[in-house]
Amino acid sequence: MMRGGPRMAMRGRGGGGMMRRPGVITHFPFDTGVCRDFGFEESRDTVFSDDVLQDALLKRNNELSPTPQEQGAISNLVNQVQSVLDNITVSPGSLDACTLEEVRQVGSYKKGTMLHGKNVGDIVVILRTLPTSEAVDALMDRVSEELSKLGAVYKINLTEGGFEVAQGKTASVQILVTTVHQNFGKLDPTCHLSPDLSFKRVLQLLAAGLLLPGSVGICDPCEGPHVRIQNSISAEDQDAVTSTAQTLLRVLAHGGYKQVLGFEGNSSIASVMSVWDGVVVTPGPKVYEKPNYELPSALLAQTEENSEANGDDQGTHPHKDPGFI
Template sequence: MVMQRGGIGRGRGMGRGRGAPGRNLPFIPHVPFDIVLAEPAFPPVRSIPAPVEEAFMAALVKRNQDLTPSEKESSAIINLVYKVQGVLDTLIITPGAFDSCQIEEVRQVGSFKKGTMTTGNNVADLVVVLKTLPTKEAVEALGNKIWESLKVKEPKEVLTMLPNERGFDLSNTEATARILVTTIPPNLKKIEPTLHIDAKLLQSAHAAVRHSRWFEESAQQPTIKNLVRLLHDLRKRFAGFAPLTPWMLDLIAHYAILNNPGRQALPLTQSYRRVLQLLSAGFFLPGSAGISDPCEGGQVRIHTVMTLEEQDLVCLTAQTLLRVLSHGGYKQILGIEGNSSIASEMSVWDGVVVNPLERAYEKPADSQVEEDMEAEEGDMETE
């Protein structure tokens, strides 16, 4: 069922969920077919053989262990974050002669805070909320102040500070603390593009704080963290999943594990497979209810930040990989064997040929048509 090309919006033109142009029909989002929610109405004809499921679980556990940062990596990033956090806390309490900016608070965010970091990506994110306006000069001065303070404590340590459009990075030879700078909400109206950090970047830093708080409150189930780590790896290895943001991965992992009739956490094998089934069925396509962002008052469906082309690409990639998984190719999907070519080249599994699917969506020749469709989707989000 999920392998067919006729999922939500998978036909020619990627149906938008409204009637014909010019008809003011109400937008009613659809819920794509989900075998987990529909299981009472569709009793399984045959279950997956126990040895196959056990082998799949063992592979998932092994892959998660390989992706989990080593003790050395973990110690390195924890030590750096502890040092940086200490300097920032001191600047909040006793800024002394430093007057380039005033700090309201500091929050740890991202995969480091959530406990979903992957090996080889030893980067921790911290959001620094300023009481003052975030001018580019003030942000760079803050970075230099932290660098100088750390060098005074450990002069022999190799430490670099690199400013960027979001704030700055502080790095030693083993880890990086990525500082995302924003300001208190009342200041956001006063932002001037030529003087301050871009307003969208300031808002995204606030969103990162909300996301981390939600994850801490709602997604501490260990299986969710393991699945998120595995999905990050899947996204990294298959280009078709590149449009998926870390926040989308957090939410779909939480949904796949906990949103079921029994309200009990599903095992890792079933939830991993369910993610591919959901994406294949059009969970992140136009017209789908998808997942409402819990940090935005439920008014925004998370997949609408992707373009129509990106939504199509995610869906067709999931459909191809699900077919591979259905014929026993879990080692190739997990990256234990083979490579990412199974998503873009023909492969054969016990005599069954799996051909990568082609795009169903064709971008209109008139770019204005595309813009109008995107604007219509945005209007529907607020209805």
């Protein structure tokens, strides 16, 4: 299906104008906080006071939050590694095996959501060159050399996606190495970092609900930066994509990569129970249930009038579909 062809034709001056989007039937949920203004009395809990709940929430927050010592250790290590990588980007010196394009902090430390006991920072290094094993080794050696000049003791090890810089057991930084998107078609699994990580990551994101209602989703490359790709997918299909990704990810975890890639078997593994080395993988049930109801004629007429006044076609937006339970 050519997504660009029909849409481009409709956008021309003689093509009938902009394509209309489905209308959205909105309603405000029943909220006791708002409804107090309309005569509803405020309910009160006589079992415990708000102070007790507040104290419990603060206590739990303190248990989950990293200690000041943990925050200080990870901040110092991340800043030192970031500074070293920035200097290598600007002045690579004798580093000929690779060229750094960008260094970016990501993950829980960057977002301020790090948990107590998980003192790990994440830094993505985007190479302008191909991420060969030799390039990663050379970059790791250069980072180790620069960090040793700071006088602290570090332990650096290769990992599946790059390398890790650890300072005792107090803090560590994961260096995740990738390349610019222009090089993706040139990757060779025999000499570059394995592409299976990207394949697994795509399934993980879909299985986590990337395309479900309320998710940030993915920008539609055919529409623009403010239109999400799931806007054009029905709620039923959103549920099917998520459920299928969850099942395939479980099959993949138990060695069924040939079936997932279509080399063996058929597509029934996404919908039928299968067994992998004694482990039973059962596809999850559908969450979406298509609503079966009719609006009162008066409300339906009013909705159609509002849609026409707003220039929208009658329909239900997938993000507002009531079928998700």
